[in-house]
Amino acid sequence: MMLLQIAIQQWVFEVIMEQNKRSRILFETIDNLACKPGLRSKIDAKCCECIYDPYQEGTWRIQVDNCTSMTCPLYWVRAKSFRKKDS
Numbered sequence: 001m002m003l004l005q006i007a008i009q010q011w012v013f014e015v016i017m018e019q020n021k022r023s024r025i026l027f028e029t030i031d032n033l034a035c036k037p038g039l040r041s042k043i044d045a046k047c048c049e050c051i052y053d054p055y056q057e058g059t060w061r062i063q064v065d066n067c068t069s070m071t072c073p074l075y076w077v078r079a080k081s082f083r084k085k086d087s
């Protein structure tokens, strides 16, 4: 019984630490974008805050580029991935 309790506590601890890591990566990315000068960086930071998940596939820019919310006021000025710009 004691071993089961320890295992559960360890699992809960690992889940909390993983959540904190995800939040930290997200906040650092938003901070890095938002502290740059100009409106471009603020739009990028807002889109990043809106849609970016560090554990999903693709960089923040690719995830923002894949946004499908056409009713959002920032949709037409959101960041585009460099890959699509070249093609």
Ligand code: SF4
Binding pocket: 046, 047, 048, 050, 051, 064, 067, 068, 069, 072, 073, 074, 075, 076, 078
């Ligand atoms: S354009 Fe998309 S990612 Fe950017 S703020 Fe709007 S809904 Fe969010």
